Amino acid sequence: MSSQDAHLQQRESPRRTFLDTLLGLGFASTFMSILYPVWRYVIPPANAEPATDSVVAGKVSEFRPNTGAVLKFGTKPAILVRTSDGQFKAFNAVCTHLECTVQYKSETSQIWCACHNGLYDLSGNVISGPPPRPLEVFKVNLRGEPGQEDVVISRT
Amino acid sequence: MTEHLFAWLDERLDLSELRAFVAEKSVPKHRHSVWYYMGGITLFLVGVQVATGILLLLYYRPSAGEAYESVKFIVSQVQFGWLIRNVHSWSANLLILMAFVHLFSTFFLRAYRKPRELTWITGVLLLFVMMGFGFSGYLLPWNELAFFATKVGTGIAGAIPFVGDFMVRFLRGGDDVTGATLTRFYGIHVAILPAITTVLLGVHLLFIQRQGMSVPPSVEKREQAGEKIPQEPFFPNYVLHDVMWWYVALAVLAALALFLPWELGTKADAFAPVPAGIRPEWYFLAMFQTLKLIPSHVLGIEGEMLGVLGFSLAALLLLVMPFLDRGAAVGRPSKIITAAAVLTVLYLIIFTIYGYLAA
Numbered sequence: 298m299s300s301q302d303a304h305l306q307q308r309e310s311p312r313r314t315f316l317d318t319l320l321g322l323g324f325a326s327t328f329m330s331i332l333y334p335v336w337r338y339v340i341p342p343a344n345a346e347p348a349t350d351s352v353v354a355g356k357v358s359e360f361r362p363n364t365g366a367v368l369k370f371g372t373k374p375a376i377l378v379r380t381s382d383g384q385f386k387a388f389n390a391v392c393t394h395l396e397c398t399v400q401y402k403s404e405t406s407q408i409w410c411a412c413h414n415g416l417y418d419l420s421g422n423v424i425s426g427p428p429p430r431p432l433e434v435f436k437v438n439l440r441g442e443p444g445q446e447d448v449v450i451s452r453t
Numbered sequence: 454m455t456e457h458l459f460a461w462l463d464e465r466l467d468l469s470e471l472r473a474f475v476a477e478k479s480v481p482k483h484r485h486s487v488w489y490y491m492g493g494i495t496l497f498l499v500g501v502q503v504a505t506g507i508l509l510l511l512y513y514r515p516s517a518g519e520a521y522e523s524v525k526f527i528v529s530q531v532q533f534g535w536l537i538r539n540v541h542s543w544s545a546n547l548l549i550l551m552a553f554v555h556l557f558s559t560f561f562l563r564a565y566r567k568p569r570e571l572t573w574i575t576g577v578l579l580l581f582v583m584m585g586f587g588f589s590g591y592l593l594p595w596n597e598l599a600f601f602a603t604k605v606g607t608g609i610a611g612a613i614p615f616v617g618d619f620m621v622r623f624l625r626g627g628d629d630v631t632g633a634t635l636t637r638f639y640g641i642h643v644a645i646l647p648a649i650t651t652v653l654l655g656v657h658l659l660f661i662q663r664q665g666m667s668v669p670p671s672v673e674k675r676e677q678a679g680e681k682i683p684q685e686p687f688f689p690n691y692v693l694h695d696v697m698w699w700y701v702a703l704a705v706l707a708a709l710a711l712f713l714p715w716e717l718g719t720k721a722d723a724f725a726p727v728p729a730g731i732r733p734e735w736y737f738l739a740m741f742q743t744l745k746l747i748p749s750h751v752l753g754i755e756g757e758m759l760g761v762l763g764f765s766l767a768a769l770l771l772l773v774m775p776f777l778d779r780g781a782a783v784g785r786p787s788k789i790i791t792a793a794a795v796l797t798v799l800y801l802i803i804f805t806i807y808g809y810l811a812a
Contacts, residue, residue: 327703335508339511
C-alpha cells in the first residue's frame with residue numbers, strides 16, 4: 298500500500314464508519330419492525346371466557362343415587378354427584394393438583410383423580426394424594442314442577 | 454463478534470472454499486443487468502411466504518367446520534393477525550407476478566440456452582408449483598368464492614382425456630368439494646408443494662451458482678469481440694443491490710397489506726347458489742376467459758377438453774423451450790420464437806384484463 302493510499306483510507310474511515318452504522322441501523326430497524334408484529338402474533342389472545350354462572354344439568358330423575366356425572370360448566374368440566382341418600386353435590390371437576398378431570402367412585406363414595414391418585418370427600422376436601430387444595434364447590438338448586446325438577450348448578 | 458463467530462466456524466468447517474467463492478464471484482454489468490434482480494425478488498417473496506405461512510399454521514384449523522372461523526379469529530382476535538394474513542395473501546400474488554416477470558425476462562434474454570437448460574426447466578416447474586400453491590391456498594379460508602372457484606377449477610381437470618374422472622376424484626377427495634377436499638388441499642399446500650419446492654428451488658439456485666450469470670447474446674457477442682464487460686463484485690455490492698430491491702418489494706407488500714385488506718367473504722355453503730362475479734385469481738383469469746370463449750364443440754371435440762389440451766401443450770412448449778430454440782446457444786435466437794413469445798405475453802395481458810372486466 299502506497300503512502301497515498303494509506304492517507305486516503307485514513308481520511309475516508311470516519312465516513313465509512315458513519316455509513317456502515319447507518320446501514321446497520323437501517324437493517325436493525327427493519328428487522329425490529331418485522332419481529333415485533335411476529336412476536337405479538339405468536340402470543341395467543343386471551344380467551345374471552347364466557348362468564349358462565351349456572352348451567353342446567355338435567356332432570357332430577359336422570360341421576361340415580363350413588364352416581365356421578367361430568368358435565369360442561371362454561372369451558373370447564375363440572376362434576377355432579379348424587380349421593381346414596383339422594384342429595385346433589387357439585388364441584389369444579391378440575392383437580393387442584395395438575396388439572397386432570399376427576400370422577401366419582403361409587404364403591405367408596407369419594408371423588409377420585411386418576412392421574413395421581415388424589416382423593417376428595419363429598420365436601421370437596423382432600424382425603425389423600427397430592428392435591429393441594431379442596432375442589433371448588435358449586436351450589437345445586439332444584440327448580441321447576443315437583444317430580445320434573447331441573448338440577449341447576451351455579452357458582453356460589 | 455462476527456469475526457469471532459466466523460473464526461470459530463472456520464476452525465471446524467474449513468470455510469476457505471466458501472470464502473474464496475464469495476470473494477471471487479462477480480456479476481456482469483450491462484444495460485440488461487436490472488433483470489438479474491427479478492429472481493432475487495421472487496426468492497425474497499418465497500421467504501416471506503414460508504415465514505408468514507408458518508405463522509398462519511399456529512392458528513389455522515383445516516376443517517370445514519372451523520377453517521372459516523379460525524381465519525376470522527386470526528384477522529380479528531390475534532394481534533397483528535390481519536397483517537400476517539394480508540401479507541401472506543398479497544405476497545402470494547406478488548410472488549406469482551414476479552415469477553412471471555422473471556420467466557419472461559430470462560426468456561427474452563435467452564438465459565435458457567446451453568448450458569442452462571436444466572435451470573430453465575426447474576424454473577418453469579417452480580412456476581407451475583407456485584400456481585399450485587395459489588390454487589390450493591385459495592380454498593383454505595373456506596369462503597364462498599373459494600369454494601366455488603375450487604369446484605370450477607377441479608371440474609376443469611375433469612376435461613382431461615381418459616384420466617379426467619380420476620383426477621377430479623383425486624383432487625376433491627371424493628365426488629364433490631367437501632371438508633375432505635379442504636384437508637386434502639391443506640396437505641398439498643403445507644406439505645407436498647413445500648417439499649417439491651425445496652428440492653426444485655435448491656437445484657435451481659445450485660445450478661445458477663455453478664454456472665454463473667448468463668449474459669444475453671448481444672453482450673456475449675461484444676465479449677467475443679474482445680470487449681471487456683464490467684463486473685460487479687457479488688459481495689457486498691451485488692448483495693446490497695439485491696437487498697435494495699427486496700426493500701422495494703417489502704415496501705410494496707407493506708403498502709398493499711396495510712391499505713388493501715384481503716377480504717374473508719362469507720362462509721362456504723354447499724347449498725347456496727354461486728355468488729355473482731365469481732372468478733379465479735388473476736393468474737388463472739386468462740385461462741378462465743379462454744375456456745369461456747371456446748364454443749362447446751369444435752370439430753367434434755368438447756370445447757373444454759380442447760382448452761385443457763391447448764394449455765397442456767403451451768406448458769409443454771414452455772418447458773422444452775431450450776431444446777426448440779437451438780440457434781440461441783450459438784448466439785442466433787429464433788425470430789419466430791421471439792414473435793410467438795411477444796404474442797403470448799400480449800395474449801395473457803389482454804385476456805387477463807378482458808376476464809377481469811367481463812366477470
